[in-house]
Amino acid sequence: MRVNLQQNATVQFRVLSDDQCEQVVLAAMEVLERVGADFHEPAAVGILKRAGAIVADGTRVRIPPGLVEQALHSAPSRFTLFKRTGEPFIKVEPHRAYFGPGPTCPNFTDPDTGQRRPFVKQDAAWTARVCAALPNIDYVMSLGSINDVPPGKADVHEFDAMARETTKPIMSWSFSRESLVQIHEMCVAVKGSEGAYAEAPFMIFYAEPSSPLKHTSEALQKLMYCAEHRIPIVYTPCPIGGATAPATLAGILVQNLAETLGGVVLSQAIQPGAPIVVGGVVSIFDMRTTILSYGAPELSLLSAAATEVARRLGLPMFSTAGCTDSKCADEQAAIEGSVSILIAAMSGANLIHDVGFIESAMTGSLDQLVMCDEIIGMARRVTRGIRVDEEALAVEAIAEAAETRQYLDLDHTAANFRREFWFPRLMDRSRYGEWVEGGRKTLADRVRQTVRRLIAEHRAAPLDSEAAARLDASAGAGAKRGPTTEGRRRRRVTS
Numbered sequence: 001m002r003v004n005l006q007q008n009a010t011v012q013f014r015v016l017s018d019d020q021c022e023q024v025v026l027a028a029m030e031v032l033e034r035v036g037a038d039f040h041e042p043a044a045v046g047i048l049k050r051a052g053a054i055v056a057d058g059t060r061v062r063i064p065p066g067l068v069e070q071a072l073h074s075a076p077s078r079f080t081l082f083k084r085t086g087e088p089f090i091k092v093e094p095h096r097a098y099f100g101p102g103p104t105c106p107n108f109t110d111p112d113t114g115q116r117r118p119f120v121k122q123d124a125a126w127t128a129r130v131c132a133a134l135p136n137i138d139y140v141m142s143l144g145s146i147n148d149v150p151p152g153k154a155d156v157h158e159f160d161a162m163a164r165e166t167t168k169p170i171m172s173w174s175f176s177r178e179s180l181v182q183i184h185e186m187c188v189a190v191k192g193s194e195g196a197y198a199e200a201p202f203m204i205f206y207a208e209p210s211s212p213l214k215h216t217s218e219a220l221q222k223l224m225y226c227a228e229h230r231i232p233i234v235y236t237p238c239p240i241g242g243a244t245a246p247a248t249l250a251g252i253l254v255q256n257l258a259e260t261l262g263g264v265v266l267s268q269a270i271q272p273g274a275p276i277v278v279g280g281v282v283s284i285f286d287m288r289t290t291i292l293s294y295g296a297p298e299l300s301l302l303s304a305a306a307t308e309v310a311r312r313l314g315l316p317m318f319s320t321a322g323c324t325d326s327k328c329a330d331e332q333a334a335i336e337g338s339v340s341i342l343i344a345a346m347s348g349a350n351l352i353h354d355v356g357f358i359e360s361a362m363t364g365s366l367d368q369l370v371m372c373d374e375i376i377g378m379a380r381r382v383t384r385g386i387r388v389d390e391e392a393l394a395v396e397a398i399a400e401a402a403e404t405r406q407y408l409d410l411d412h413t414a415a416n417f418r419r420e421f422w423f424p425r426l427m428d429r430s431r432y433g434e435w436v437e438g439g440r441k442t443l444a445d446r447v448r449q450t451v452r453r454l455i456a457e458h459r460a461a462p463l464d465s466e467a468a469a470r471l472d473a474s475a476g477a478g479a480k481r482g483p484t485t486e487g488r489r490r491r492r493v494t495s
Helices: 018-035 042-051 065-074 121-133 154-165 177-191 194-199 217-229 249-270 297-313 331-347 366-384 395-404 411-420 432-437 443-457 465-475
Strands: 037-039 054-056 060-062 079-082 088-092 107-109 116-118 170-172 203-207 233-235 276-279 317-320 351-353
Touching: 018 060, 018 065, 018 249, 018 297, 037 042, 037 249, 042 054, 042 060, 042 217, 042 249, 065 249, 121 154, 121 366, 121 443, 154 170, 154 177, 154 465, 177 194, 177 203, 177 217, 177 465, 203 217, 217 233, 217 249, 233 249, 249 276, 249 297, 276 297, 297 317, 297 331, 317 331, 331 351, 331 366, 366 443, 395 411
Parallel strands: 170 203, 203 233, 233 276, 276 317, 317 351
Antiparallel strands: 037 060, 054 060, 079 088, 107 116
């Protein structure tokens, strides 16, 4: 019998030590207590004041460490998201990583022409359809903000398009509390009743504070509604190192944590146990180009470090990967997407978004999404690690092959190669002659072909007629209008 045996079930990866995580947490608590944050919603300020926060100057709220610790004690470390069809699908809990696209890009790479153009409602449907077909994309966001519907209704139309084209969980957003209420009503309409939806929620909501240390009225109203109705919410900021956050990576982590913890405290003050996810799009301001860099190595490093801090606090983590500053799904996009995906997967972040973003989050690309699905599959094989047990050590197989001089016809090989080996779907491993005979297709060629095939052929389980009718009535989608302006230029919808 072996004793004191240590085994790594998966590849091990750390950015911060336990002591460094503790330093970040303590510094964030000091910021909340000494500096505070601006809460631009009187109802939220009142709730925080009654809970024990200190209010000064009307909107500035200082939150003592004890109140933060109380919120951390009640915030759940795990919850489940379901498929539209009712099956549990995403278990948000420590060390489980799930990937999906991002929202609100004003532009889209047209799957037919390859040209950049304004994002329209059909693109949200196509994105959901492709996400439904991809094995390594676990939840759905639209990759853009719709331009060809009435202003202010893009959020509702977006959810309507996605709910019809996928059964996977959907991460939604909205401009306002009113739109959130409508989206919630649409979820209930799909399931048939509020009770049925509450038993198997397939939507998680996204909102964000504004860096530095500001919570807008719109963000807070949506956070409060989600807490009241126990709707899972991702509440994460987008601090830009050197612009809206400090120029040191540790300083970015501290401010990011202080901003997202403000939301945790408010959520738990309203409804202890309300599911909430922390995290953030944490990257740097490129001082030469003045962009928020989505391909910077600092984004991956900061995201992994923030994941470790969140795990130490017992909170689920929203991370970022599969995105690029490149203007198309080219070699740069593959490099930046690969690095961020591998690091995010190894970090164990729970919900990893923005897969498919190109042009620093200005354009959504199904080519990038499909290429990154392949990369995620490879990364998941790496993070699964190496199995070490009696069968895997293969002593008997080695002895048998010593006589036959090969392994191809061994029972051990037949029993294990599918379990152990990863097989690509898009990357090419053929011999040169076969590649030439096949038309000398590059990865870009195969990706583009796959995108077009999935749009043309894949269909998720449709809504039944009654659910579709209820969604029609609840959505009030109506007729489309013509294209509006090129789109909103912010990286995300405010709050």
